[in-house]
Amino acid sequence: MKNIPFFTKALIVFAAVIFSASCNKLLDTEPITDKVVPPQDEQILKTVEDAEGAMNSVYGIFGNEFWQFDYFFLGDGGSDVAYAGADGQEFFQIDEYRIISTNYVIARDWGHLSDHVKICNLIINYVNDVPGLSQDRKDEMIGQAALFRALTRFMGTQIWGEFPIINSTITSVNAANFDSLYNDLYPRRRPITEVYSAIIADCETALAKAPAATGTPESKYRPNKDAAHALLAKVYATKPDPDWAKVIQHCDAIINGGYSLLATYDHLFDNLHEGNAESIWEVNGEGQGSLINCWCTNVFIGSNWKKFNTPSHTLSIALDAKRKTSSIKKFPTTFADPYWTTFTQFPFPWKMRATNGTQNFYVFRLADIILLKAEALARTGDYNGAMALVNQIRTRVTLPNVAPATSEDDAINKILQERFLELAFEGQRWYDLKRTGKSIEILSQQTYPVYNPATQTSTDTPMPYIGNMTTSDLVWPLPQAVLDNNPNLSQNPGY
Numbered sequence: 001m002k003n004i005p006f007f008t009k010a011l012i013v014f015a016a017v018i019f020s021a022s023c024n025k026l027l028d029t030e031p032i033t034d035k036v037v038p039p040q041d042e043q044i045l046k047t048v049e050d051a052e053g054a055m056n057s058v059y060g061i062f063g064n065e066f067w068q069f070d071y072f073f074l075g076d077g078g079s080d081v082a083y084a085g086a087d088g089q090e091f092f093q094i095d096e097y098r099i100i101s102t103n104y105v106i107a108r109d110w111g112h113l114s115d116h117v118k119i120c121n122l123i124i125n126y127v128n129d130v131p132g133l134s135q136d137r138k139d140e141m142i143g144q145a146a147l148f149r150a151l152t153r154f155m156g157t158q159i160w161g162e163f164p165i166i167n168s169t170i171t172s173v174n175a176a177n178f179d180s181l182y183n184d185l186y187p188r189r190r191p192i193t194e195v196y197s198a199i200i201a202d203c204e205t206a207l208a209k210a211p212a213a214t215g216t217p218e219s220k221y222r223p224n225k226d227a228a229h230a231l232l233a234k235v236y237a238t239k240p241d242p243d244w245a246k247v248i249q250h251c252d253a254i255i256n257g258g259y260s261l262l263a264t265y266d267h268l269f270d271n272l273h274e275g276n277a278e279s280i281w282e283v284n285g286e287g288q289g290s291l292i293n294c295w296c297t298n299v300f301i302g303s304n305w306k307k308f309n310t311p312s313h314t315l316s317i318a319l320d321a322k323r324k325t326s327s328i329k330k331f332p333t334t335f336a337d338p339y340w341t342t343f344t345q346f347p348f349p350w351k352m353r354a355t356n357g358t359q360n361f362y363v364f365r366l367a368d369i370i371l372l373k374a375e376a377l378a379r380t381g382d383y384n385g386a387m388a389l390v391n392q393i394r395t396r397v398t399l400p401n402v403a404p405a406t407s408e409d410d411a412i413n414k415i416l417q418e419r420f421l422e423l424a425f426e427g428q429r430w431y432d433l434k435r436t437g438k439s440i441e442i443l444s445q446q447t448y449p450v451y452n453p454a455t456q457t458s459t460d461t462p463m464p465y466i467g468n469m470t471t472s473d474l475v476w477p478l479p480q481a482v483l484d485n486n487p488n489l490s491q492n493p494g495y
Helices: 006-020 048-063 065-077 089-095 104-129 135-160 178-185 192-209 225-238 244-255 313-318 321-327 366-379 383-396 408-422 429-436 439-443 480-485
Strands: 082-085 279-283 308-311 328-331 346-349 361-365 447-452 457-462
Touching: 048 065, 048 104, 048 135, 065 082, 065 089, 065 104, 065 135, 065 308, 065 429, 082 089, 089 104, 104 135, 104 480, 135 192, 135 225, 192 225, 225 244, 225 279, 225 361, 225 366, 225 429, 244 366, 279 366, 308 346, 313 408, 313 447, 361 366, 366 383, 366 408, 383 408, 408 429, 429 439
Parallel strands: none
Antiparallel strands: 082 308, 279 361, 328 346, 447 457
8 A cells, every 4th residue: 555645545444444343343442443433424422332332442441562561561671670571572672772663562552552542532522412421420431531541642752752632533534524634644743742731631621520539449440530630740740841839739639638658568569458548540450341351460470481571680689678579579480581590580570460360550659649749849949858758658668768868969869769669560660760861871870790600709790782772762763654654754863
């Protein structure tokens, strides 16, 4: 199809979509681009069943490779928390800062995030016209879908920088409407500031319409108003012109909202304290109508094949005893790894342990938000207040207070170190380093021990790939296939 005119290509693609499946398959959890759509002038969501099915499809994002696997790999394996592990060349590219535009991981993640926005648009654009739903339920669904769309766009712009903003729902293409739909069929990426404005607008919609967080586990398993506050805090801290007052405002809405740190750190991850007092928004491994089966644990732990996200020596050495017990576990295996070669037991990440699909994991939890507020206080000159929050996190694991911060940079470094220890294997580190401008400074210092059998000693040696890292590596390339099919997209610099 490379040389077919764009209009003809679009008609072929949408004809394939229209005749590939029946209309009642529209609300399955597969990408919407694979589904039949009704004529453009027809109401898409006709019944309560249609609307609720579409809402389940929105939740379905948590069951695909992005949230089950790639989110954790990029956040941890792409940082100093973990080595790539396993044996996938595409993942070694990410770990070693030599990713290319034909890497299938970036293609699937671009597809997952782009398709999820379209599914959210179904609810946002059409649920108000569904007969039989109360207005309260319609508002609640719009608020939830808006927060999901905001989270998806937030991930997209952190990974790729400029990102498309599509708010419409395309249901059919023909000669009469092609010109008017062209910009949505072949969307341009929008400036990062515009993407953040769209994210904030969706979060504000969620604050107005999403269900309240009642403190019950069930309310934590769905997008809620407190999750909107948590996302807004992250967004205002991450956007190109951070608004630290807004970060503090939204962090305080959580901190003062009835949440508390669990007394025992391990209870966060043992799968016996789901929907706990520290949880703000949590993915329920058994939840949402069985749409989500938390299969991801199996790619990180187990002895049946070599696993991903092997814990780094840097993390293993730095972790305090209590958090290390909950974060890393060693098992006897036959695995070999370039960075763990002299040990009889192999380390695995241990925060997600249930291999039967029932493991829950966090989108946001209180310790993350407390440390984010500390970051905002440090950025606004309140070093003592920032360190008091860091010490609150350390007290839970019976660590002594950190030394007082002597400057903004010293405070940020102390906060980053605490986030490194507290949030390891929760998919946060890569984004933390990017947000604080510390990626190259910290990741270029990575070392691992090389064992000398003659002297029976180990020498810290620079990671062989750290010289690969440049500012271009702070965003992924766009997938080459997407570029080939959309003349309005351009590649990120350096790829």
